[in-house]
Each structure stands twice: as C-alpha cells, then as structure tokens.
Amino acid sequence: MTGEANAATKKQVKKAAAAATASESHFEQWKEVSGFIASMISKHGFTETELKATFKQVKHIESARQLMRPAPPGKPKNWKAYRARFVEPYRIEAGAAFWDKYADALTKAEQEYGVPPEIIVGLIGVETIFGKQTGGFRVMDVLTTLAFDYPDTPTRDARMQFFRGELENMLLMAKESSLDPFVFKGSYAGAIGWPQFMPGSIRKYAVDFDGDGKINLTDSPVDAIGSVAHYLAVHGWKRNLPIAFPATLVVPEKSEQLNTALGKGLLASYQLQDLKAMATTASSEAPTNISYGLVDLQNGNDATEYWFATDNFFAITLYNRSYFYAMSVFDLGRMIAAARHK
Template identity: 55%
Template sequence: MKTLITALLLSAATASYAAPVDPYGYKLPPSMQTKKKKAEPKKKAAPAVDYVGEYVNFGDWKDVRAFLDDVAARNGFNRDELNALMAQVRYVDATVQLVKPAPPGKPKNWQAYSKLMIDPVRIDAGVKFWNDNSEALNRAESLYGVPAEILVGIIGVETVYGRNTGRFRVLDALTTLAFSYPEAPQRRERMEFFRGELEATLLFARQSGIDPLSLKGSFAGAIGMPQFMPSSLMKYAVDFDGNGKIDLLNSSTDAIGSVAAFLVGHGWERGQGGPLVYAANVSPNRAWETMLNQGLTAKYRTPELTAAGVTATTPVPEQQTYGLVDLQNGADPTEYWLANNNFFAITQYNRSYFYAMSVVELGRAVRLARGGAPAPAVTSGM
C-alpha cells in the first residue's frame, strides 16, 4: 500500500477538473483543481517485474525447511512439490529496503499527504470507475451497508482504480520478508506475520487452481485493485460477479464486494447515518490529551468529550461513540476530529488516520464531481 505514494509522485498525468459546490459546505482542496488539461504522456509497456530477484536457494535455509515441513503436514501439500516451488523463488532486496522505517525527518503533514492522495487524476479516474461500476457499487451498498463513496475512496487510494497494483511476484516478496526481515522492533512478530501470509498464498493458489508464481502484487505481497494481503483475500474476498472465481486484479465487481465485506468484518455498522468524522475544537487546558492514541476505536460519548474540553463545530449524534483524531500539519496547527466506529473500521484496512481520512475525502470528492449529494462522510464546519 505504501508503494502507491511513490508511484503517484512519479505520475505526470493531470486532468481538467472543475470544483463543484458541496451542499454540506465542504471545501475541496486547491490540489483537486487544474486550469488546463495537459496531454497525458504515452505509456510504455510495463516490464514483467520491477525488481531484480537474487537466487539464494531458500530451500537450504533451516527456517524455511521447518516452515515447509509444517505447512505440508498441516495442509496436505506434497513436500517435493513445495521444494520445487521454493527453488524458483528469489530473494528481493527491494522489499527489505521498503519495509524499513523511514528515517527521522520532517513531521507528519496531513495537508501535504492529502494533496498526494486527493488529486485531479484520482478524482477523474474515480468518476469513471463509479460510472462504470454503479450497479456493483449500489448492490454492495445495499447488501453490506457501506456507502459507494467509501468503496470508491478505498480502491482509489490503494491503486488508483487498478492502475498501480504492483509487479512484484508475491511469493518472492513474502518469502523474503518472512525469512529475511530487516532488523527492527518486533522483527520476530513481523516475520511470523509474513510466514502466515506466505502460507495463505499457497492455500489460495491451490484453491483457485493457479500457479502461485503467477501472482503479482506490492512489495509487501498485497494483491489486486484493493491490495488485499493473502490472508484477507482468503477470509473476506467474495465472488461478487458470480462467475465462479475470485479475481481482485481484473474484476472491479469482485474488488467492490470484497472491500465491503472486509469493512463489515472489521466493525462497519450499517445505518449509523451522518458523517464519519466531525471537525472539533479543543480547549487550552489540554485535559483531552489523554483521549488521543487510545487504540483504533470509538470509545467516548459526547458528555465525556465535552467535559475534557472537546467540542464539535457542528451538532453530532449523541447516541454514537467517538474517538479523538489528530491530523498533524507540520509547523501549522494540528486538526482535531471526532470519528465514529465506521471511520475506525477503515483504519483496520490501513492503521493510519491519514489513510482513513484520505479515503473519506477522496470518496466525497468523486461523488461531488459526479454531481451527487448523498449523506456526507465528513463535516468540516467550514
């Protein structure tokens, strides 16, 4: 998922965009508008892979052999076939470098981040995606209770509607990270996570009748338009187009239904109504600071928030619970928001306030560009 930011920085395509009027007073960032339409550069044929894999004979590694023994015994795989498969897997240093924590540098800046994630290219692509997939989006909204604009926002943020799905072989990326994760806090836990994802990849490939080496994805092994990790694919992906197979790379319909199923499986509540987030003011006494970083959950009721000095800039439903979200803006003042449970369901997709807020705002911007005005996902008080 994180590869998308880099990919977007390299994108030179821009498109014309006229800012619509939002009936709820939400102001679109200037980055969503351009004065002139520029010609898109000619696309070059994408290489089969975007990295150089190194043969290291993973099959000789003690930990790999133990893993394969366990996977074969637990799942009924032929051990010789696993050996033959592992002989074709390559070590990819690029994945190791990309998972390393970013060096200390500039403070987090929501406004800068949002300009990358909510731009004319994504908005125009989102309008086309919504128009082309309106039936599937309406059906997913009806079945799962997740608004179309949230589904559009997630797929847009993840891969610009399938444009940037990654070209790493999933087995290469996952094996490298499962057995050669860089030195970092919780290294052992991260390696166990990727070993679980490697096993899920093998199971999915067998279940689907495909060559596991044919699966391509991100540097961390995420697959398809919605960038599902293999375990999420196994648990939440659905055959939403009814053709008898799950294809998150080529089927927009499967991607839409699968994202909706994932959100419901991670706490999305049907029928909450109203925005997912409300702009808030905080008092100088800073008693509210204890409400920050309390996990990705909405746990406070409005009387508790008010007592701590947090007030929404517009009325909020008092029957709901909220979490206090801080969006840092570098040297500029931090923004504070009250977020409900459905906002935090989005953070289960990517554990970042910036990510969830960009999903909300991109989906809303695409809806406005189409001329629609259903219930708002964000109330800014502007």
C-alpha cells in the same frame, strides 16, 4: 491494506520497482524454510517434493526489504502533504468514471453490506488508483523474502511471523484455486489486486461478487467492490452511521485530559457530551446518541487538525491502521461524490 501508503511514497515505490532485481537465493536450502516446508506438509498435506520445487524458483527481492525499513526519525508527520498525494484531481476524475461504470455493483454492495459507494470508491482509489497501480512483483518472491529475510528493525520477529502467515495463505490460495503460485503479482509487501488484499484477507474476506464462480481481485473490479464492502462490514462498519466531524480544542494541546482521549486508540468510546470538556464541533449534523473517538492529524509545523471519529472511521483504520489513511479514503470519496453531482 498493507500500510504501504505510510511506509513509502509513490515515487519511492516506483523507483524501487524499476530497479528491482531478483537474485538467486536457494531458499529451498535455508534451515528456516525447511522448517516452514515441514509445517506445511504436516498441517496442509503438501508434499516435500512440490514445495522444494516451488521454493527453488523463488527469487530474493532486496528492494522489498529496503522499502520495509522505517522512515528516518525526526521528520514530523504532515497530514496536508499526505492528503495531497491521494486526494488529487486525477483520482477524483478517475473515481467519478469508475463510479459511473460500476454504479450497479456499488449500489448492490451498499444494500448487502451497508457500506456507501463513496467509501468503497475512495478506498480503491487510494489503494491502486482504480486498478492502475496493483504492483508488478511476484507475490511468492516478496512474501518469501520478507518472511525469512526481513530487515533488521525493532519489529523484525513479529513482521517475519506475519509474512510467514501470509506465505502460508498464498500457497493455500494457489492450491485451492489450482493455480501456479507464481502467477500472482502484487505490491512489494505481497498485496494483490484492485483493493490490495493480502493472501490471508483474500481467503477470509474476498467474495465472488460478479457471480462467475471464482474470486478474482486482479481482473474483476466488481469482485473488488464486493470484497472491500464485505471486509469493512466484518470489521465493524455500521449501516447509516456517519464517519467524522471536524473538532476544535477547548483545552491546551498538551493537557493530560487531551492525551488520555487521544490515547484511546482505534476506538469510539466517548459520548458527544463527554467530549465537550476538551473539544467542540461546529457541525450541527453530529448525532448526540452515538460514540466518538478523538483523532489528531498532525500537520508538521502547522496546527494539528482534530476530528470526532465514529466506529465507521475506525473500521477503515482496520483496513490500514492509520488516521491519515482513513481520512484520505473519507475525503477522496467525498470529493468524487461531489464531482459526480456537478
């Protein structure tokens, strides 16, 4: 959900986590933090004493800053290499076991939200390998670091605002659940639990799906299943709608017509008939009465793959704004379903 699958490789994340050092920062003395504390007091009724005491315990996490830096320019995107990291034998085997164990919860989620098991399982598999890699950073540390000391990038101001919002939600979530904010562990970007929800998403979209009276995305895979389904449903998932079909271009790759179609963004705005002028699909299963968007998956120096994507594909991109990510969820889910049928 945080885009980490795009920002850094698993190897980079593991290396950074192993080398992570938490340094004294005295965040409680920073001018920007004082302003944030004043805002939290005014908006939410916190006290200055409690917040200053909290920020006095926060550590600066330099590795989180470094992992937020964009990749060096010049290296072409490679869908096949990306896919190989996520659609691989271990995740497929673990996904089949997860599906078997939580089949009842997955069925219930599909009934309530319309999201099929293979998508929920595929997404949790891509995010954390079914709870194996949920992150070991204290969420308060990384959110505070990124909210007030984000690296110097073109999007620095916007990203700092985003993380300040998540820090606000983190403190509110801890207060609402009567928990110490420092008990929450997560990724280097502050994402939490099996589905890697940011604090704001936990407060808005997470559900108590196991019925125990609390939401726990770290220790309850059933809550994770229901929360993923609920999130996708809120963000445009449509019951029984297909996801994507492979396409073949009938126009040159750099044509204006093609560039216009690819520039529509995360939106299904064409009818199948409209797309036939630039691309076709060999699939006889592609309905003619729904909308599609044209998606390109670049393969480095090899040929680009093209797909007709529906609103459900784009719903996955609202979990993580990446075509590579959404297609990995789709592919991993399909492979896990196939493995179970064997």
